[in-house]
Amino acid sequence: MKLDILVFSAHPDDAEVGCGGTILKQVALGDKVGMIDLTRGELGTRGSAEIRATEALEAKRLLGLQVRENLWMRDCFFVIxxxxxxxxxxxxxKYQPRIVLTNAPHDRHPDHGRACKLVTEAAFIAGLPQIKTELDGEPQEAWRPELVLQYIQNTYIKPDILVDITNYWDLKLAAIQAYRSQFYHPDYNEPAVTYISAPDFFLIHEGRAREFGKYINAPFAEGFTCQRFLGVDNLQHLR
Known part of the structure; x- marks a missing residue:
């Protein structure tokens, strides 16, 4: 299956928080979007890898993803x-996307920055035909995405581009809350409290989205960075 956008995340739930609204918007515009989680998040303080796998399937449904895979890299210990x-x-x-989205260049969790470097470099190298790969015994065609963007997560990073996600804010929150084991949910009982499972986390997250939104005259926005210059076909489309 060829995808328009392929999203990578170090852990199940990273992308929902970082770019869930953008995913929903692009799906609504007709793009085929898929997601690949690098790890199962098995070292998380709350829940388990099995619980998060079930939650990720619910988030997949809410986001309208075509596919969602997990590469089973080791949480906290995968390397480049x-x-x-x-x-x-x-x-x-395999999916030959035009656009790749991946984790922030640096963040509170060290896996995020490492995943960013791994995916960004691999997306470029994937275009080198001298590197041979196979899928189900058949040789794969070399493919380099046209654009790689990094979604901003916990740590503030000045964005290179902002996406208005106002119409998708509520559904984005629903996709995040699919991870009942990881984020605050009144019906989920577990004694351990983490930074993201505290009720105030959603207020912090909303504050970031509103801050980004104000710069483009929108209630809510998500920010992305890029390692190359970005172009626009028409100045009238800038906000």
């Missing part, structure tokens, strides 16, 4: 080496 790079290359060549 040939083996892990080849996993990303195979995924990029």
């Amino acid at each position: 080496d040939e083996a892990h790079t080849m996993q990303i290359i195979r995924a990029v060549r």
Whole structure:
């Protein structure tokens, strides 16, 4: 299946928080969007890998994703080496997306910055035909996405682009709250309290979205960074 946008996340729930509204908007515009989680989040303080897998399927449904896969890299311990790079290359060549979205360049959780570097580098290398890969015994075509964007997560990073997600804010929150084990939910009882499971986390998250939104005269927006210059066909489309 060829996708328009392929989203990578170090852990199930990263992308929902970082770019869930943008995913919903692009799906509504007719794009085919898929997601690949690098790890199962098995070292999380709350819940378990099995619980998060079930929650990720519910989030997939809410986001309207075409596919969602997990590469089973080791939570907190995956590294940037040939083996892990080849996993990303195979995924990029499998779905041949025009656009790739991935984790923030640096963030509170070290896996996020490492995933960003891994995916960003692998997306470029995937376009080199001398690197040979196979899928189900068949050789894969070299493929390099036209654009790689990094979604902003916990740590404030000055964005290079902002996306108005106002019409998708409520559904984005629903996709995040699909992870009952990870975020605050009145019906989920677990004694451990983490930074993201505290009720105030949603207020913090809303504050960031409103802050980004004010710069483009929108109630809510998501921010992205890019490692190359971005262009626009028509100045009238800028906000």
